[in-house]
Amino acid sequence: MTSAEGFQPIRRALISVFDKTGLAELAAGLHQAGVEIVSTGSTATRIAETGVPVKQVEDVTGFPEMLDGRVKTLHPRIHAGILADRGNQQHTETLEEYGIASFDLVVGNLYPFAETVASGAAEDEIIEKIDIGGPSMVRAAAKNHASVAVVVDPLRYGETVAAAQGQGFSLAARKRLAALAFAHTASYDTAVARWTAAEFGDEVDSADIPAPATLSRGRRLEFPPFAGLTLERVATLRYGENSHQPAALYAEHNGAPGLAQATVLHGKAMSYNNYVDADAAVRTAFDFDEPAVAIIKHANPCGAAVAETIEDAHRAAHACDPLSAFGGVIAANREVTAPMAATVAEIFTEVVVAPSFAPEALEILQQKKNIRLIQLVPEHSRDEVEYQQISGGMLLQASDSFQAPGDDPVRWSLAAGPAADNAQLDDLAFAWRAVRSVKSNAILLAKGQATVGIGMGQVNRLDSCRLAVQRANTLAGDGVDRACGSVAASDAFFPFADGLQSLITAGVTAVVQPGGSQRDAEVIAAAEEAGLTMYLTGARHFYH
Known part of the structure; x- marks a missing residue:
């Protein structure tokens, strides 16, 4: 019975996850709360190995998992138990007529499709990672959030156990969980749609494109009929380009990791303009193989240099335009050393972004209260395709890397x-x-x-x-x-x-x-x- 505040007690849960992170702790916590657990395949096996009682889905449906696991949860005894509107008497009577028990909680995450694509797997292996039952189960629970809680993130298992051991999730909490679940399946479906569009959709014939017509890895340039981005908000910024413009930072988790995934080690929160300038600085400095430093002001370099050491590169870059470097953004394509940090500390600088900072360099720069120190993720890179928003749509192009034959001085x-x-x-x-x-x-x-x-x-x-x-x-x-x-x-x-x-x-x-x-x-x-x-x-x- 749902309380006046919308709390729905958790008595029965369906768990089917590919990522088993935290599964043992979740199952133990739900069992201690008296929750009946129904599960599938390897998830059920893992739960049983912990000593927690678990009922197999095939014991509920009366059908074994079949077709190499392609069909498990796609059955009325599962989906009716998820989708039934408990405020609808006809739904309730139908469940009673067929002896179907309701689920109060669904826990699911999906096959690693994007990771499989990124691994360079063969087409058949990628297709096997297109999840069918998982998204159906998650979407069904999210649709019926009035009665069912759905959890797709292992980081929320702790609050899930707490809810099970208490009054359950409130209606407001179930709505938030449903929103996260729909975002999860939308991101997944977008990744699948992008891949299938690129693999099976229309291609731009290279004969129709003036040279160069390839991406940096020598592959043919393709513009599939569908292009999608799935962006997740990671920060709300103080304001945008100007103080009257609200702004936020979003990360594209299926793309190449870059500045949006970087870690702020020190300093004030990054602003919209800081991110724009830092991205331009990274673009410049990381275009070189040698130790390189770029200093950016208003998205343009006011100094760039390469040298044998990163500190010498910084001194040479700064010497180009010391006036504009005041209040600038610096990117280094090597670890920031103590000698470089000592020089930077003498100059008012908004941001320093680098792959790493030596401990001594951090100690020096952290004496400056407001300077932002940004550490890139080790695998950071730029996407091979760039998006440019225009009114009513987007422009797509291959990123301007050194792919043209004329970029080689030998030519x-x-x-x-x-x-x-x-x-x-x-x-x-x-x-x-x-x-x-x-x-x-x-x-x-x-x-x-x-x-x-x-x-x-x-x-x-x-x-x-x-x-x-x-x-x-x-x-x-x-x-x-x-x-x-x-x-x-x-x-x-x-x-x-x-x-x-x-x-x-x-x-x-x-x-x-x-x-x-x-x-x-x-x-x-x-x-x-x-x-x-x-x-x-x-x-x-x-x-x-």
Whole structure:
């Protein structure tokens, strides 16, 4: 009998779980509360091994589990016991007529479908992990939450035992559990739908896509007819981009783990803008194999560098634009060391994100009350496909990794001037990789494997060139002409020779750019006349 507050005592439970975490403790707690337990297959076997009495589903249905376990709980004696509306006299009479007992609690979690896909399993094995009875059982219990509690998370087993040993779950609690259950099955079904759509749905023929038409692992680019995301809220943020905009952080648990799964080790709670800038910083720093540091302000790099040590990389990145680095976000692709931490501690910094922090570095940085220290999960990566929201839908594209043939300096075409020496070529390769993280139009000046000037986000390339030179020569505050002797990378072609001419005038010695302009001949001629080394890549890296 349900109480006036909506509490429903738990007298009979159905348990069928793939993940056996906490199962023994759950079964023991329910048994101590006098709950009759009905279970299936391996779940029932595991419960019986603990000495807790358990009734097999086949003893309730009168049918054995069949078809290699594909059919277990799909039976009226199970689903009628879950779905019966106890406030409906006809339902009650039907249960009595057929001798069917009701369930007050259903505990279930599903086959590891997404994990099986991620493991690289064969199609037949993946299909066997498409759960049928589990989602049906969970959804039935969630639908009938007026009478039945449903639990899908082992972390809630403790409160489940407490409820069984007390008055049961309240109606409000059963509604919350039902919402979690529907989210659980929705996430599962989305993973199944995404996989089947990719495997069995329409593919984009690679012949219809301009090169490059493959993802970073060399697989053919596919856009299935269905694309879904299942996002779970992990934090409510103080506000969004501005104080009048509410905001929250959601994690996509079936995707590649990244910043959303990172751990905040110290400091104030992350803001919306902190996450945006930290993601841009990670994108930049982790694009390099060498120890690298990126400093980000308003989603654009204000400094990036590689070096033999992470502390040297940070010093070089900071030297590019100390003014903008104030209040910036730093990402390191190596463990933050004590020497790096000591330098960072002298500068007002909002966030430092890295794969790890040395104990001494943590001790130093934790003296700064508000600085956020973010540790990435070890297996963090970027999804191979990016989503961009537009009104009414989403745009999908392959992530801009170094998949184009022209990204390899070996494939560059020398269009003007003498071939670069080793130092120039190293700087050009660094600049070409780093410019991908700068918002278009983008011009990046580099020297000694570090940025010295960046022109970003301009509506024409001439202004980006002028800005890069200006920032190189003024923002370091040391009066040194750093543009002179640097190399430059342009994320897209020069539509006119005027932008290139401004770099030549500033003393830039070599340029790498995609080429492909109708005025390439004019641009190349200007480089040749100036004795400027120019390489063409044939690959563009816009970043809007």
